Every structure is written in structure tokens, then in C-alpha cells.
Amino acid sequence: MADPAPNRRLATILFADIDGYSRMMRAAEEQTLLDLRAHLAELVGPVVERFRGRIVKTVGDGVFVEFASAVEATRSAVELQRGMSERNADLPVERRQAFRIGLHLGDVIVSDEDVFGDTVNVAARLHALAEPGSIVLSASVFEQVRDKLALPFRFLGSRALKNIDRPVPIYMLDGTALSESGPATAAAPGPSSSRRVLLATLAVFVAALALGGTIAYFAGRGTPADEAVAASSRMAAEPGLSVAVLVFANQSGDANQDYFSDGLTEDVTHALGRFKDLTVIAYSAVLPFRNKELPPAEIGKALNARYLVSGTVRRMGQRVRVTVQLTDTANSTQLWSEQYDDELSDIFAVQERIARRVAGTLATSLQQIALQKSLRKATDNLDAYDLMLRSRALTNEASRAGNRMAREMLERATAMAPGYAEAYAELADAYFQRAAFGWSEFAQGDIETAIRLARKAIELDEESVLAHSVLARAYTAISKYDLGLAESERALQINPSDADVLAARAAVLLWTGHIEESIAAAELAQRLKVNVGPEASLNLGIAYLLSRRYSDAVRLLEAARARHPTYPLLDFPLAAAYAELGRTADARDSVERAKRKNPYFDLSTFGSRFQNPALQRRVEDSLRKAGLN
Structure with a gap:
């Protein structure tokens, strides 16, 4: 007897999981699991039921849901993201869970209440492309909902998905758009299809x-x-x-x-x-x-x-x-x-690449304008914002005295405005620089202070990119590499156009051994902001050294040393690069300069931040060629 024909039907599949769930479990396993169960019972279940969906299964932090209607599936996804945002509002940062959601419409096979087929596979791949708090949907879903839901869909182009034969055109609803837009209701009759996506976005504003x-x-x-x-x-x-x-x-x-x-x-x-x-x-x-x-x-x-x-x-x-x-x-x-x-x-x-480059360089120019205006003002009756701007100018000097004065100004700013997140983030950065640049007798204590202040900034404003960037560098400095990578990824998600965020990401990638990725991030940061500071130049110089791009290291580090002549560490990798190029006299001169600025330099600890000891040994070998021992 022939096998019965499979039970097929058209369905919209929703896949959702928690971003960074494994990391959260490592940090606080029991609490993370309790929070997830509460989200599933109190939010996911009721929302899916209200929009007439069916939870096929849950696996770990993942939820697999079937809907008969693409419109109801999309409405459900929007309500889930908004609901998670509301539930997170009163939770500390480390407990906030964020869904990534993917939606795809197509033919599925149903057997014993389970669902199979390429439609399921595509939905599973799509959710992995979503940013935390966002929704990614295929063109098949978009075509069903674009005239029915007044939502700011953004076209991301066609993407190749693993084990899927053809690229899939995809659209996104990001977290910002979801929080700013109104209910996911029916859309009014409107313009031609070529303009709908653009005008839907405009309606948000x-x-x-x-x-x-x-x-x-x-x-x-x-x-x-x-x-x-x-x-x-x-x-x-x-x-x-x-x-x-x-x-x-x-x-x-x-x-x-x-x-x-x-x-x-x-x-x-x-x-x-x-x-x-x-x-x-x-x-x-x-x-x-x-x-x-x-x-x-x-x-x-x-x-x-x-x-x-x-x-x-x-x-x-x-x-x-x-x-x-x-x-x-x-x-x-x-x-x-x-x-x-x-x-x-x-x-x-x-389009996305150029937009990021334009925004990054524009923002740098505008911030520099604001700084110059602030420095031209009289110094009496300064408020917290002006103090913060002035402190930036001092920290950019990369000097011990400037760092001390910046910290004093930022302490005043936080006292004046105890809810001013960015002032805490700037103060955290100043303390970390004090430790990283060798200006502190108690470097470990300064790093711990930087972490505490950065966490305070994030409590006040979860999207403080500077605070996340400080945490990324600080955690890496104390060998908490997973936390450092996670914080750098979070900062990049918040603002991928920020040169300082890219520089922090480059630092974490360097010390965790991802040398070429570090170079790519650092070079992009330098294109957006010509002078990203001596620490970023030092890190890129070391990355060039490890990548055997010795001429690039020399070019970069010579320019950085000219801009920051008192910074105590640039001469060391510069001497190493000179030595590798056979420029013995230049290498010796750089070693002498380095020793005058940093007489207590310890070769054995210079590369101690590297997660891979082999990379530290490679830097040490180059420095020995330059005459250090």
C-alpha cells in the first residue's frame, strides 16, 4: 500500500531566540533560566494565542511558532518585541533579554503536530540575521503585509542563506522603529510599490x-x-x-x-x-x-x-x-x-557602507566644532555638559596632567548631574586611560573603578556606546575576554558609525588574537576619524607588526608619535618595526626615547594582555631585535 500523501499547507513560520543567551547563562544560569521561563509564560504564550498562532516547540532559548496568516504573524512579532522592551525596562542591564525574530511564508509539511520543510529552514536562518530587538522577514511575508500594516519596513537586499539554494530578499523592522511607530494596524491606501517602503518610514516621524x-x-x-x-x-x-x-x-x-x-x-x-x-x-x-x-x-x-x-x-x-x-x-x-x-x-x-562612513566623519566634525565652541567660552558657571566637553579635550591630550584635570572636571559634572550617563562614561574612560597609559601606581584599582563607573553609566542609559566600549577594553585588560568581546559587539550594534567604538572593537580583537579583523576595524576607525588617539594607534601598530606589515607600522606610529610626543608606549612597537625592516639605528633611537619616557618598562609584561601567549612572544622577539632585554 502506497504511503499517504504528506499533509501540506501554507503557513508563516516565526523563529525567535534570545541574543547572547549562552553568555547570560554562563554569568547567571539560574536567574537567566527563570527570566526566560517568565517571558515565555507571561508574554510569548499569550501574544501567540491572541494572534491565533501555534507554538510548535521551544528548544532552549528558541521558540518556533506557526501562523495561518502573515499579517497575524507580523503583528505577533511586533508585540513580542515591544513587550520584551517593556519587561526589560525595570530590570538591571545584565538580566535584560532581547529576542531576534525571523519570519518566512511558504509551504510546510505537518506530521504529528510538528512542522517541516524549506520554509522552516529559511525562517530559522532569517532570525540569525536579526539584531537584538529587531524583526527580519522574507519578501514573501512582506508582500502580504506591506499594504496592511503601517510599519517602517527597510529593505536589506537579497541575502545568501546557509543550505538555501537561492538568495532571499529580506526586510527589517529594527528596535528603534518599533518603539517609535504606532500600533501594527492596517495601512491606508497609498503610493506605488516603489515608494511604499520609503514613505512608511517617513510616517514614523x-x-x-x-x-x-x-x-x-x-x-x-x-x-x-x-x-x-x-x-x-x-x-x-x-x-x-x-x-x-x-x-x-x-x-x-x-x-x-x-x-x-x-x-x-x-x-x-x-x-x-x-x-x-x-x-x-x-x-x-x-x-x-x-x-x-x-x-x-x-x-x-x-x-x-x-x-x-x-x-x-x-x-x-x-x-x-x-x-x-x-x-x-x-x-x-x-x-x-x-x-x-x-x-x-x-x-x-x-548604500549602507557609504552612509556609515558619511555619518561617522560628519559626527566627528560636528563634535569637534562643539568642543572648540566650549573651549572659547568663559570658564565660570560651567554646567555638566560643558564640563564634559572640556574634559574630552584634556583626555585627548594623552598626558598625565590632562588626565588628572579631566577626572576632576568629570567628578564635578557627575556631582552636578547625578543622572548624566555620559559623564560617568567619560569618567570611566579617564580612569581606564590612567591605568592603560601607565600613569597609576594602582592600575588594577583604576580598572575596577572604570568598570564600576561604566556600569553606572549603562544603568542610566543602556545605549551609552562609550560605556560599553570602556567595559570592552577594561574586561579584556583583566583577561575576561568573552565579556570584552560581548561588550564590544554591543557597542557596535548601538552605533556602527562611531570611530571610537570601532577602535575599542579593534583593541579587543587584537588582544584576543583576531589580528586581521582588528586591523580592518582600526583602519575603518581611522578613516572616520583621523586622530582616534594614541591608544588606538598603538594597538593598530602592534597589529601591523604581528601581520608583518612593518612599513605600515612605521608610517602609522611615526605620525602618532609626532601628534602625541609624551605618550609613553608608541616608541616600543615603532622600535620593533624598525628592527624588522633592518633600520638598526632608528630602532636604537626609538628604544632610547622609549626608555626616557618609561624607565621602568618591563618587556615580560608588555604583551601580557594577549590571550594567546605565542603572540606575546612574537612581539617580545621583535623588541629584542631592537635592543630591549
Whole structure:
């Protein structure tokens, strides 16, 4: 007798799991398990039932759910992410669990209440692409929901998935969009399909415009400290570091390419919004100024923006060229300009890559402008924000005296504004630098202080990238490599355009032995910010040394030493690189300089941060060639 035909049906499959669950289990196994069970019982079960889904199985931290409707599945996913955000609000940072969710629609086989088939495999692969708190859905789901749910879907291009024959076009709803958008309700009839994704995203910002026309991102937002709130309000009113990104002009001669320039404008706006000391004008607010030749001062006044970003996009065959300018609306002065060229192998990947580079370099320029303004002010009646800016200038000097004065200023800032997360993060960074640069007799104690202060900053603002970056470097310095990697990954998730975040990531990758990855992150950081500081230059120089790129090490370290002549460690890897190139006299000269700056240098401890002792021995061998013993 022939086997019966399999039971097939069309279904939308939802896969969800907890980001970083294994790490959380290692840190606090019982509490993590109790929290997960509570989330499943109190949130996941009721939400799935309300949207008429069926939990097929749970495995560890993973949940596998079947829905008959793509719309109900997507609504369920949105409610799960919002529900987790609410449940996490009152939990300490180390207990906060975040779902990654993937959705795919297709034909499945059902047997004994279990579900099988490629549709299940695709959904499982998609959830692995999601960021914590976000949802990734395939085009098959998107086509069913795009006209029914008013949600800001973002197209990520087609992705190759493991063991799946063809690339899958995918869309994303990130955590920020989910928290800012309204309920996942039916969408109103609207524009053509080529514009739906863009306009859905714009709708998110309409409510914000009614409240003042800007979306403010400042380190003290949402804290109970009156001083920090006042500083934030003052920045928006001045308008201080308020910036509007005008729609990039498409100069390709083909109106069909508008989607690329529009998407790039939106991506740059979104990426700049991740820098908390910038006030970024909503994308929807700049649309009325598209293709209008108006004086910068007039646009700035209308948008309440001190600075304007404008640009052009030109597509030439398989290459694209993007030119960007930064203008001060107060005097119509162009402050900065840069050009980017890239290959169009994957147009959406190019769009994302250029947006990150533009945002990173723009943010650096704007932050430097803010710093210069602060330093020109009189020194009396400083508030917490100005103290924080001045402390940055001092820590950038990379001197013992500057570090001491910076810590004193930041102690005052935290006393004035006890809810000001970024002041605690800057103070943590100053203490870590004190230990790392050899300016402390009690380095271990300073590192512990840095960790305590960084944790305090994260309690006040979970998305303090500087605090996560300090923790990444500090944990690595005390050989807690897994924690260091996890914190660097978290900082990168929050803001992948931040040069200092990339430098911290490069440091952790260096000491954990991922040399080429460290070089890639450090070089990107240097493209975004020419001077990322002596510590980052030291780390990249050591990475070049280990990668046998001796000429690159010399070029980098000579320039860094010229910028930071008092920093005590740059001469050591420079001497090693000279020695490997056979430049014996230069190597000896660098050794002598190094000894004068650091007379108690201990060769055996110089590379002690390396997780792999073999890498430490390689650095020691090069230093011995230079004449150290």
C-alpha cells in the first residue's frame, strides 16, 4: 500500500531566540533560566494565542511558532518585541533579554503536530540575521503585509542563506522603529510599490514633528537629573549641534535612480541619530526643501538647524560617486567636504557602507566644532555638559596632567548631574586611560573603578556606546575576554558609525588574537576619524607588526608619535618595526626615547594582555631585535 500523501499547507513560520543567551547563562544560569521561563509564560504564550498562532516547540532559548496568516504573524512579532522592551525596562542591564525574530511564508509539511520543510529552514536562518530587538522577514511575508500594516519596513537586499539554494530578499523592522511607530494596524491606501517602503518610514516621524520638529539624542535624556534635562533642552533651543540632512541630489541623469539617493539620505539621517550629542532633524521635515535653491540661512531657520548636510549622487556604470558637504547656516560657510567612491556589486550594501562612513566623519566634525565652541567660552558657571566637553579635550591630550584635570572636571559634572550617563562614561574612560597609559601606581584599582563607573553609566542609559566600549577594553585588560568581546559587539550594534567604538572593537580583537579583523576595524576607525588617539594607534601598530606589515607600522606610529610626543608606549612597537625592516639605528633611537619616557618598562609584561601567549612572544622577539632585554 502506497504511503499517504504528506499533509501540506501554507503557513508563516516565526523563529525567535534570545541574543547572547549562552553568555547570560554562563554569568547567571539560574536567574537567566527563570527570566526566560517568565517571558515565555507571561508574554510569548499569550501574544501567540491572541494572534491565533501555534507554538510548535521551544528548544532552549528558541521558540518556533506557526501562523495561518502573515499579517497575524507580523503583528505577533511586533508585540513580542515591544513587550520584551517593556519587561526589560525595570530590570538591571545584565538580566535584560532581547529576542531576534525571523519570519518566512511558504509551504510546510505537518506530521504529528510538528512542522517541516524549506520554509522552516529559511525562517530559522532569517532570525540569525536579526539584531537584538529587531524583526527580519522574507519578501514573501512582506508582500502580504506591506499594504496592511503601517510599519517602517527597510529593505536589506537579497541575502545568501546557509543550505538555501537561492538568495532571499529580506526586510527589517529594527528596535528603534518599533518603539517609535504606532500600533501594527492596517495601512491606508497609498503610493506605488516603489515608494511604499520609503514613505512608511517617513510616517514614523510625523508625530515627532508635531512636538517640535526634531528628534533629540542627548546623553542625559530620560534621566531624573534636572541638570541633564536642562542641558538637553538648551542644546535643542540654541540650536547647538542641530543638523539637517537635505535630500541628496541624483545627478545620474536617470530619475529611476532616485531611490538610491533618497535611501542614502535616510540612512545618513538615521546613522547620525545614533550619536547622542547631535540633534538630528527628522527626514520628513527636509522633504519640502527637495530641489529648492534656497540660502542655507533660510533653510536653517525654517528647520531650526544650525548645520546642513547636502550632497550629490552620481552613478557611472558599475560605480557610484557620492559628494557630501557640511554648511554652517549662521554664516553660510562650508565647513567640511568629502567624496566617496564605491563599486555597485550590491547596491544596498554600498548604500549602507557609504552612509556609515558619511555619518561617522560628519559626527566627528560636528563634535569637534562643539568642543572648540566650549573651549572659547568663559570658564565660570560651567554646567555638566560643558564640563564634559572640556574634559574630552584634556583626555585627548594623552598626558598625565590632562588626565588628572579631566577626572576632576568629570567628578564635578557627575556631582552636578547625578543622572548624566555620559559623564560617568567619560569618567570611566579617564580612569581606564590612567591605568592603560601607565600613569597609576594602582592600575588594577583604576580598572575596577572604570568598570564600576561604566556600569553606572549603562544603568542610566543602556545605549551609552562609550560605556560599553570602556567595559570592552577594561574586561579584556583583566583577561575576561568573552565579556570584552560581548561588550564590544554591543557597542557596535548601538552605533556602527562611531570611530571610537570601532577602535575599542579593534583593541579587543587584537588582544584576543583576531589580528586581521582588528586591523580592518582600526583602519575603518581611522578613516572616520583621523586622530582616534594614541591608544588606538598603538594597538593598530602592534597589529601591523604581528601581520608583518612593518612599513605600515612605521608610517602609522611615526605620525602618532609626532601628534602625541609624551605618550609613553608608541616608541616600543615603532622600535620593533624598525628592527624588522633592518633600520638598526632608528630602532636604537626609538628604544632610547622609549626608555626616557618609561624607565621602568618591563618587556615580560608588555604583551601580557594577549590571550594567546605565542603572540606575546612574537612581539617580545621583535623588541629584542631592537635592543630591549
